Amino acid sequence: MEEFYQTRRLPPYVFEQVNRLKAKARAAGADIIDLGMGNPDLPTPKHIVDKLTETVQNPRTHRYSASKGIPGLRRAQAAYYERRFGVKLNPETQVVATLGSKEGFANMAQAISAPGDVVLVPNPSYPIHAFGFLMAGAVLRSIPSEPGPEVFHALERALIHSVPKPIAMILCYPANPTAYVADIEFYRDVVAFAKKHDIFVLSDLAYSEIYFGSTPPPSVLQVPGAIDVAVEFTSLSKTFSMPGWRMGFAVGNERLIAALARVKSYLDYGAFTPIQVAASAALNGPDDCIVAARETYRKRRDILVESFGRAGWDVPAPEASMFAWAPIPEKFRHLGSLEFSKLLIEHADVAVAPGLGFGEYGDTHVRIALVENEQRIRQAARSLRRFLETADEKLHNVIPIGASG
Template identity: 70%
Template sequence: MSEEFYRIKRLPPYVFAEVNAMKAEARARGEDIIDLGMGNPDGAPAQHVIDKLSEVANDPTAHRYSASKGIKGLRLAQANYYKRRFDVDLDMDSEVVVTLGSKEGLANLAQAITAPGDVVLAPNPSYPIHTFGFIIAGAAIRSIPAAPGPDFFTRLEYAMSYSVPKPSVLVMGYPSNPTAYVADLDFYQKVVDFAREHKLWVISDLAYAEIYYGDTPTPSMLQIEGAKERVVEFTSMSKTYSMPGWRMGFAVGNQKLISALTRVKSYLDYGAFTPIQVAATAALNGPQDIIDQNRALYKGRRDVMVESFGRAGWDIPSPEASMFAWAPVPEQFRELGSMEFSKRLIAEAGVAVAPGTGFGDEGEGYVRLALVENEQRIRQAARSIKKFLSKG
């Protein structure tokens, strides 16, 4: 009898582990590593949110088990956010559930709705949980383009015609991680129409909804009439409110999917710490200045990165949204591949990035750069990279 565990066998070695280990070892030696690899915001929530956390944590009754589905006030606050931001009406009891970050929510929804052998459509490259959440649940993944262009629907049609069994779930996320692609309402209308025709469940990851750099705000797929018949959407407070360590996210939309996720979660967790949920409610209901401040912060860093890296000899496409840039490996290093290039950047330039292959095989030839260092550090990284590139 094999002693290999079924789900562990389905997980390849974590691509980022080697780069992370090199980064840790270099820092242990006292080296200064500029970390553009992990999308880990360096800011803090608004003071009134921290004050609310402290206030509630000082209440002796607040330390008991909380509500797995999320406290009523927080679910209402999320419903109100969708109304004022997207003009979408949500029932806080049947169409909203609080998750321990969007990553946990996506993984638990995969467990709730997937049977071994199901076929799931997911973008390539994409955030790893979009695929591996379903792989862990026993599904087979069929890749679709990450870019929301004409080829997207051609590949969808092909997948529906030639997959056995027919796909049951379509996963997508815009603004996307890692590519920073964006989608508009016309595209979402076609997705909803396609899902309705083919009886597909659609999972939309909207974690970067508030980090956009143009004049047009990022839309929600739930703005499309009838979308709630087939769509559930995940959002996160991590980047929007600088709360990544708080692990606060939401799933909203289709009642059947929300019910399935809620039921699975009821077996797995008791919900986030109540003071965190109350403070998250204060973030959603209170002054929203931090959203504009964070958007301006990331836009400034994006502009500095594109300009300074370009002068250093590495042309970085300017992302329209998200807190990431998706950059082709410089031509002279293309044959190395994204992993070896990333390792050399750490060793020879003191700059950490995320190898594109960690986001799927279509990510080979690219690296992801996170806008999580201040502008001075980004310029410092550019100077180091210029020396690195000059040595070839």
């Protein structure tokens, strides 16, 4: 049966292959330690849940809500930006609540893209950064994920070789999946480039509060004049352990925010009002829960790096995010990330996310999520050690990709 036009433009969802294998192994009784999906396992803080349960008792909150977010929620997000980044925002014109940053990106793509428009996307990067625009009919051009001079070389090449000229570039720092962190100097150069060439900047800042150094990751909107070209997406999913609540924001340039708000007004009535009220309580409340979550991820990171290293797999310690971006061990590299990920499920009872799912330039790595407790991470390391010690025997039964036979 022929696929529909929009779904035909989407590449196969790589993660689905891993998920199927994971489900099959579990059905057969295997205890799979799932470090694949970035699905926070920490409970939502009690004061946020209490506010939800209190608000939901009022029948008036059961009616349609506000697509762009209730006023109190938009004011709370503006206050957060002023506290955290020193950025002043008008909650009426520069803040829109979204159903998580994923929905925000997809609808922004619909709002600003015409078929054939060129968009500059990091590769590897979180899938919606590319596929939101792909579904909107745009054409993608890859730029490096790591912040540095190579990004600007790629931007210059894109201007020369793209017809029509690119309309937007995507940024994501701390990065998913690579955990790269950008500094304010990098953002300053990006904003200068965008202004010079009349290109929008769409920044994903979902991991701004999960960092392990002394310096908190900055916002692109801290750069003077960035508001003229930039919109930034944030989410409560990781900051407050609220992934299933689907609560995020887009903030910044008024023209872009108005376009997003208009598209959303046709598509949804916003999140359930009690969720929006509870989200306001999260943003206005104490930050000790954020500090505690950050410390939990730091401990997990340290245990993962140390225990996997002793098992024979050197994993670089991420500076931020809830992910480690791990090079595939040398003897498995020829298999590629998808086949290696399958091997880990079948022979080590450990699930990771194949780097290929984040773009072709991610195929030498896998993403490991810090979403299991310390005991389970150590258990995963023990399983990995046994697998790696018998790797030659396992490899003997695997035909490398591209080999004949």
